Amino acid sequence: QSALTQPPSASGSPGQSVTISCTGTSDDVGGYDFVSWYQQHPGKAPKLLIYEVSKGPSGVPDRFSGSRSGNTASLTVSGLQAEDEADYYCSSYAGFNKWVFGGGTKLTVL
Amino acid sequence: QVQLVESGGGVVQPGRSLRLSCAASGFTFSNYGMHWVRQAPGKGLEWVAVILYDGSKKYYAESVKGRLTISRDNSKNTLYLQMNSLRVEDTAVYYCARYQHGFIDFWGQGTVVTVSS
Numbered sequence: 772q773s774a775l776t777q778p779p780s781a782s783g784s785p786g787q788s789v790t791i792s793c794t795g796t797s798d799d800v801g802g803y804d805f806v807s808w809y810q811q812h813p814g815k816a817p818k819l820l821i822y823e824v825s826k827g828p829s830g831v832p833d834r835f836s837g838s839r840s841g842n843t844a845s846l847t848v849s850g851l852q853a854e855d856e857a858d859y860y861c862s863s864y865a866g867f868n869k870w871v872f873g874g875g876t877k878l879t880v881l
Numbered sequence: 882q883v884q885l886v887e888s889g890g891g892v893v894q895p896g897r898s899l900r901l902s903c904a905a906s907g908f909t910f911s912n913y914g915m916h917w918v919r920q921a922p923g924k925g926l927e928w929v930a931v932i933l934y935d936g937s938k939k940y941y942a943e944s945v946k947g948r949l950t951i952s953r954d955n956s957k958n959t960l961y962l963q964m965n966s967l968r969v970e971d972t973a974v975y976y977c978a979r980y981q982h983g984f985i986d987f988w989g990q991g992t993v994v995t996v997s998s
């Protein structure tokens with residue numbers, strides 16, 4: 772299975788909103804409601820931000836939101852804060868008991 | 882609280898073997914499927930394998946099928962990854978992670994595997 776496509780970088784100023792895209796196919800992102808997003812700070816383990824396309828686990832600020840249109844999922848970070856500077860990864864179930872991740876997006880808070 | 886602690890990483894020559902372990906605590910381990918996910922230096926995340934809660938089914942990425950084997954011992958609350966015929970391209974941080982319905986909800990801190998001659 773091929774990796775999902777994410778932009779390598781994104782940026783925004785504090786207080787602004789940034790959206791990160793994640794493009795797959797009808798065999799993964801577009802075919803199942805099992806799209807999730809993870810935040811990873813340098814040297815740390817990933818942390819779950821969004822699951823099942825748009826659901827936020829408890830403890831994650833509602834500044835993080837997810838959506839999907841066709842084969843492209845999106846993560847929006849509203850009200851950017853300095854601590855949001857990190858790498859972000861999307862993931863999707865890809866059928867036949869396989870999972871796939873995106874290549875990651877480095878978010879810079881200017 | 883949920884804790885996943887990986888161990889067993891190290892430096893190994895190409896073609897050799899290594900076994901990783903992941904000790905789980907803070908939840909009923911035998912109720913959850915578990916994944917291994919890896920991250921090569923400076924690269925993104927790559928799904929490696931998943932095992933069902935009772936060990937009855939195991940699934941692998943094509944890149945590791947036949948060389949890496951996932952297993953678990955629910956009596957010891959421990960997940961394993963047996964890595965045989967290691968290649969340079971297997972060099973990565975290996976994370977164990979808890980499987981929820983369709984996604985991963987908790988990750989360990991990872992253990993580093995370096996394959997080099």
